[in-house]
Amino acid sequence: MARAVAVVGVGQTHHGRRMDVSYPDLVREAVVRVFEDTGLSPKDVDGVVSGTMPSMMEGVALTHLYFAEAMQAVGKPILKTETCGSTGVSIAHTAFYWVASGMAEVVLAVGHEKMYEGDSQATMTTVLDPFYQRYFLAGAPGVFSMQSQLWATRYKIPQDKIRDAAAFISVTHHQSAFDNPYAHIKMKVTMEDVKNSRIIVYPIRLLDVCPNSDGACAVIFASEKVAKRLGRKVAWVKGVGYRGDEQFFGDSDKVVWQSAIEAAKQAYDQAGIKDPLKELDVAEVYNPFTYQEMIFYECFGFCEFGKAPDLVLRGIFSREGELPVCPSGGVLCTNPIGATGLIRVAEAAMQVTGRAGEHQVPGAKLALAHAMGGIDQFNGVMILGSEL
Amino acid sequence: MAREYRTLKTEVRLPYEVAYGATWTRFFEGLKDKKIYGTRCKECKRVLVPARSFCPRCFVTTDEWVEVKEEGTLVAWCYTNYRYFGMPIEPPFVTGLIRLDGTDVNFLHLIGGFDLSNFEEVSKTLRNGIKVKAVWSEERRGHILDIRYFEPV
Amino acid sequence: MPRKVAIVSVAQIGGADSKENFYDQAYRVVKEALDKAGISREKVGCVVTAASDIFHGGISCANAYHWDPAGAVLRNGSRQDAESLFALVYGAMRIMSGHYDTALVVGLCKGSENPENDTCTLMFSDPFYFRPLGLNETMAAALQMRLFMDHYGITREQCAKVAVKNLRNALGNPYAHRKGIYSAEEILASRPVVEPLTELECAPKSEGMAALVLASEEMARKLTDRPVWIEGFGTSLDAYWIGDRDLLQGQLTNAAKRAYEMAGITAPWEQIHLAEITEPYAFQELLWYEQLGFCGPGQGGKLIDQGVTEKGGLLPVNPSGGTLAWNPYVSRGLHRAIEAFLQIREEAGERQVHREVKTALVHGTHGFAGQCHTVVILGS
Numbered sequence: 001m002a003r004a005v006a007v008v009g010v011g012q013t014h015h016g017r018r019m020d021v022s023y024p025d026l027v028r029e030a031v032v033r034v035f036e037d038t039g040l041s042p043k044d045v046d047g048v049v050s051g052t053m054p055s056m057m058e059g060v061a062l063t064h065l066y067f068a069e070a071m072q073a074v075g076k077p078i079l080k081t082e083t084c085g086s087t088g089v090s091i092a093h094t095a096f097y098w099v100a101s102g103m104a105e106v107v108l109a110v111g112h113e114k115m116y117e118g119d120s121q122a123t124m125t126t127v128l129d130p131f132y133q134r135y136f137l138a139g140a141p142g143v144f145s146m147q148s149q150l151w152a153t154r155y156k157i158p159q160d161k162i163r164d165a166a167a168f169i170s171v172t173h174h175q176s177a178f179d180n181p182y183a184h185i186k187m188k189v190t191m192e193d194v195k196n197s198r199i200i201v202y203p204i205r206l207l208d209v210c211p212n213s214d215g216a217c218a219v220i221f222a223s224e225k226v227a228k229r230l231g232r233k234v235a236w237v238k239g240v241g242y243r244g245d246e247q248f249f250g251d252s253d254k255v256v257w258q259s260a261i262e263a264a265k266q267a268y269d270q271a272g273i274k275d276p277l278k279e280l281d282v283a284e285v286y287n288p289f290t291y292q293e294m295i296f297y298e299c300f301g302f303c304e305f306g307k308a309p310d311l312v313l314r315g316i317f318s319r320e321g322e323l324p325v326c327p328s329g330g331v332l333c334t335n336p337i338g339a340t341g342l343i344r345v346a347e348a349a350m351q352v353t354g355r356a357g358e359h360q361v362p363g364a365k366l367a368l369a370h371a372m373g374g375i376d377q378f379n380g381v382m383i384l385g386s387e388l
Numbered sequence: 389m390a391r392e393y394r395t396l397k398t399e400v401r402l403p404y405e406v407a408y409g410a411t412w413t414r415f416f417e418g419l420k421d422k423k424i425y426g427t428r429c430k431e432c433k434r435v436l437v438p439a440r441s442f443c444p445r446c447f448v449t450t451d452e453w454v455e456v457k458e459e460g461t462l463v464a465w466c467y468t469n470y471r472y473f474g475m476p477i478e479p480p481f482v483t484g485l486i487r488l489d490g491t492d493v494n495f496l497h498l499i500g501g502f503d504l505s506n507f508e509e510v511s512k513t514l515r516n517g518i519k520v521k522a523v524w525s526e527e528r529r530g531h532i533l534d535i536r537y538f539e540p541v
Numbered sequence: 542m543p544r545k546v547a548i549v550s551v552a553q554i555g556g557a558d559s560k561e562n563f564y565d566q567a568y569r570v571v572k573e574a575l576d577k578a579g580i581s582r583e584k585v586g587c588v589v590t591a592a593s594d595i596f597h598g599g600i601s602c603a604n605a606y607h608w609d610p611a612g613a614v615l616r617n618g619s620r621q622d623a624e625s626l627f628a629l630v631y632g633a634m635r636i637m638s639g640h641y642d643t644a645l646v647v648g649l650c651k652g653s654e655n656p657e658n659d660t661c662t663l664m665f666s667d668p669f670y671f672r673p674l675g676l677n678e679t680m681a682a683a684l685q686m687r688l689f690m691d692h693y694g695i696t697r698e699q700c701a702k703v704a705v706k707n708l709r710n711a712l713g714n715p716y717a718h719r720k721g722i723y724s725a726e727e728i729l730a731s732r733p734v735v736e737p738l739t740e741l742e743c744a745p746k747s748e749g750m751a752a753l754v755l756a757s758e759e760m761a762r763k764l765t766d767r768p769v770w771i772e773g774f775g776t777s778l779d780a781y782w783i784g785d786r787d788l789l790q791g792q793l794t795n796a797a798k799r800a801y802e803m804a805g806i807t808a809p810w811e812q813i814h815l816a817e818i819t820e821p822y823a824f825q826e827l828l829w830y831e832q833l834g835f836c837g838p839g840q841g842g843k844l845i846d847q848g849v850t851e852k853g854g855l856l857p858v859n860p861s862g863g864t865l866a867w868n869p870y871v872s873r874g875l876h877r878a879i880e881a882f883l884q885i886r887e888e889a890g891e892r893q894v895h896r897e898v899k900t901a902l903v904h905g906t907h908g909f910a911g912q913c914h915t916v917v918i919l920g921s
Contacts, residue, residue: 002639019392054594054601059400061595061664065908068781078778080622084602100638102543121472126601136483136496146464153516201466242617246444250494374605404599406654409562441565444609
């Protein structure tokens with residue numbers, strides 16, 4: 001049987017526009033906090049894994065070199081994991097397998113991004129190949145617009161219903177962000193505000209989409225031995241899953257989205273989850289776009305295909321609902337891309353250890369963390385639970 | 389309110405020279421001749437467009453070339469009318485996923501041939517499921533934009 | 542006791558400028574490794590690729606582009622940045638964890654589609670301090686080389702001898718594109734780059750793609766009758782600020798120590814039979830000898846003078862020609878591993894060393910003056 005691995009502590013920066021600090025200092029802020037949270041010190045760390053979005057985002061390549069000191073990684077074993085937007089969860093997976101392999105007792109995982117120092121849309125376009133796709137996809141919004149259209153058409157969901165459900169989601173998450181001291185966007189929004197906000201790429205409006213954020217997140221993974229020694233509640237890794245579709249956006253169905261469905265299934269199987277809506281207490285889904293968020297609910301088996309808007313409008317996924325989604329405010333309110341996936345893991349860990357403060361879901365014991373990357377290409381999932 | 393310090397404004401521009409290789413050379417040369425080529429996988433029998441040298445699912449070489457119809461069905465579209473640094477296409481423009489007749493995957497390209505300046509009007513013209521047909525550029529050079537756009541039929 | 546992991550098959554391509562499409566090349570290499578192992582991509586447990594955006598033809602999120610040819614569509618996979626031996630280590634750990642029985646490890650770097658190495662490595666520099674000064678790997682190496690020679694009295698001829706040895710060894714390597722019989726004088730007379738380095742002492746820009754299939758002990762014995770075991774590995778990262786570092790006492794010592802401990806090696810100069818190490822700058826091979834424990838500090842020059850590390854010597858180093866002959870930046874570490882694999886299995890053709898190779902050391906490095914090192918021990 002594989003070794004048990006736990007998240008024993010987390011640290012995050014105050015995400016947002018952080019022109020008050022240099023990029024290395026931003027990274028350091030999260031790292032200092034995770035050591036404070038766990039009571040461990042750098043000398044306890046057996047390995048460090050870090051990652052971020054493309055080097056062109058901030059114009060520095062091989063950032064693990066630049067941040068050696070900031071991560072307290074000097075003299076340490078190191079790995080560098082990068083998978084576009086899903087980087088944060090892939091980093092968590094790396095730390096998990098590292099401890100699970102027996103090659104480390106304690107691994108520090110760090111994800112970071114300083115988006116205000118770059119041009120995110122211009123950078124994201126360079127993800128596309130220069131022969132073909134780069135001409136047609138203007139950053140992320142166009143892709144997600146097409147994806148939601150495909151979904152709405154396939155299941156004959158009335159435009160109004162989807163529009164209302166997406167707005168409902170936006171209102172819910174913006175409200176939750178007030179209860180998260182680290183969240184970036186803290187703005188009171190109403191359904192009308194969302195529906196009247198500036199169009200980005202139809203039907204997606206400004207309040208349907210994530211911000212650009214600066215931020216970093218640091219999470220410490222440890223073996224059962226260390227977890228027990230620390231004597232505090234920890235979040236056990238119950239399941240992990242990851243899949244990637246083809247590079248060409250047109251090659252796969254992004255509604256019955258295989259990479260999302262199978263990544264979740266791999267994690268559910270490992271965790272022994274059969275009915276995610278019932279068994280999960282919290283889902284920190286990667287949700288930069290309200291419309292797309294509903295497609296994730298369906299692909300993760302929270303409801304049948306085409307039914308997510310109905311459940312959203314009934315409050316099933318709200319803070320007091322059957323399965324609260326992103327009580328942290330989610331990616332919609334905070335998106336430092338290289339850190340975002342890891343923040344989902346950190347938030348899930350905080351929930352199941354009762355350390356989520358004002359946005360704690362009472363009694364949460366089992367949580368899902370998820371990140372997506374590329375042009376609707378990659379999906380990574382991690383399930384965390386309070387029981388071994 | 390935390391104190392803000394100076395910032396450094398800088399741009400990074402790097403030169404690259406990327407190889408087409410045999411398959412894509414043939415595909416792009418085809419565009420010069422107003423032909424859209426796909427390749428059929430001998431195992432799953434899917435026709436993939438643009439033409440591929442291998443099937444990403446079956447992981448076998450695909451060397452059966454198929455001249456694909458330049459007409460198809462609009463599967464999804466989106467309207468872009470904002471700017472960012474280094475955009476290759478002048479906004480406003482419409483991007484679409486098109487299932488060209490006889491193929492098994494969607495082809496990404498522009499939709500055009502009508503006034504794009506007003507989104508309301510555009511959304512009246514475009515509906516998923518309509519037929520579209522390629523309109524070729526006068527001057528073609530073996531480039532994806534040898535197809536100017538796909539026009540609603 | 543962690544599960545044993547072996548390499549069961551390998552494939553690679555390389556050269557200077559093939560004018561082939563990246564996709565097509567990557568697919569061929571991956572398919573070859575899978576076919577040689579007799580395993581389909583659906584059956585492989587997971588895929589770990591290695592590529593860096595800065596070395597990837599101007600295409601960011603490298604894994605998004607190369608996912609298809611890496612055989613990873615709808616498979617569990619991940620990507621390591623900067624160092625392809627990271628992918629080897631990560632793939633091995635996934636198997637050691639018990640969650641997978643096999644892993645496909647892929648390294649991809651098409652140098653012909655990238656800017657010059659110096660342009661790319663300049664991008665490792667922070668924008669405020671290092672970059673305006675033009676600090677890139679060549680400049681950092683030149684500083685380190687000056688210190689190395691001044692401190693220990695290593696001579697320029699001794700440094701050049703590394704290039705002489707490796708470029709001659711490369712004659713037997715079809716993937717190496719910088720090769721030939723040179724004298725130390727000719728190496729030193731080649732175009733000066735950053736003093737004291739000359740052009741032939743600096744690795745070129747190259748294409749290289751590598752694919753390896755890793756397997757647990759049980760699976761390895763099913764897939765091949767000659768598995769090559771991963772007996773140990775270690776990585777280590779040095780400080781970033783170059784002025785803070787001791788450039789002659791770097792982190793290679795730590796990376797090697799970790800690998801040696803895992804592999805049960807206490808006397809490397811005796812127990813290692815062959816080494817494939819990454820020497821982007823000729824003098825660094827001498828410095829790496831010392832930090833790997835092949836000789837004492839400052840003794841690297843003597844080691845090469847004595848011919849110990851020649852192809853026919855007691856401890857052959859870089860019979861493939863090493864990085865000086867062929868340098869696809871990100872994938873180069875895996876090419877070192879592949880050479881060691883072939884040498885252990887006596888499949889290295891005209892590059893095959895005469896002495897028996899039971900245990901080989903594989904090394905990769907990246908960053909200014911070797912800021913980061915990875916060591917892997919392979920054995921029969």
